[in-house]
Amino acid sequence: MIGALIIVFREVIEAGLIIGIVMAATQTVMGSRMWIMGGVLAGIIGSCILAAFTGSLASLFDGFGQEIFNASILAVAVCMLTWHNIWMALNGRAMAGELKQAGIAVREGQKSLMALAIIVGTAVLREGSEVVLFLYGVAIGGRETASGMALGGALGLAIGGAVSFLTFRGLLKIPNRYFFSVTSWLITFLAAGMAAQSVSFLEKAGLVEVLQNTVWDSSKYLAESGIPGRILHTLIGYSDQPTVLQFIVYLAVLSIGFGLTKWISRPRLRTV
């Protein structure tokens, strides 16, 4: 049972953290809950469909269909996250401050919320299909402890959900003054980490063969495969053996994200 719990929890935690951050970041945007829930739901349905087609997906692109699929949806999520950050830099402050603008903000905001629903949906999709495959394997039997494993799986899901909720509540405790900056930093780091991960999938598929030297190896101190490593991997894109290319892409997305947000929200001269 514990084994099943850990397997499912490990898959769920990444999506859980992302959902928590996105929920907190869009707290002030009206209608954001609906979109996020929609994203989660679409992700779950997508996971079931993806799980059913795992075999055929795997056989695409000389056997590297899964990697290319993962790299692509991560790239989509990176674009959506960056776009959301820019949108929040343009509108976020005004929205939080002035109620009269709320109507306009909501109308404009739908586009940004759509982007967030896609981010949440892809996060659930990436991790979810493996959970579905695993639980399906348990359900069709062949293993003695099926009921214990099903229970473990359910608990893993529940704990993953709790992580998502705690992330959300924890972020809301941040004082208003810093809230906007903290959530946009978090989103920039998420995007950079996902971009590096997307590169790593392209490398695994053998599609990218440049700059493949390892920058550092910290696997002995903080393994990426353990739970703390995995959390850091999701939050800031921690990798225990990054390649030069992953590192460059990571830094590039990070500086583009910070640079753009800073540039947009720079103080402007105003004529009164």
Added chain:
Amino acid sequence: MLTRALVLSLTLVALSSPLRAEDIVTYETTLKDKAFTVSEIKVPAGKPFIIKLNNANAAAAELEAKELKVEKAVAGNSSIVVRVKAMEPGKYLFVDEYQEDVAKGYVIVE
């Protein structure tokens, strides 16, 4: 926008480069019930290689080898391939993550 352009061009460059899987040696093993038919895979050091896993069970499995950076799901009664980068000599564990206490094997790099 810049990010989008960057990612898009990266992806395009990546997709246009030819797959070179044929230059690489593939080592095959099969997961049947709770064991790998080939539980010791010997590979030369310093060369990338491919592991092909056939899953002969009805249930899905997930090939995991932490040190080899391999983590990939395989549906029931189907196969997957994974690329592994050039490794230093050593003995590296691989498992079916869904039954990792029993379904074990090693890649021996020498």
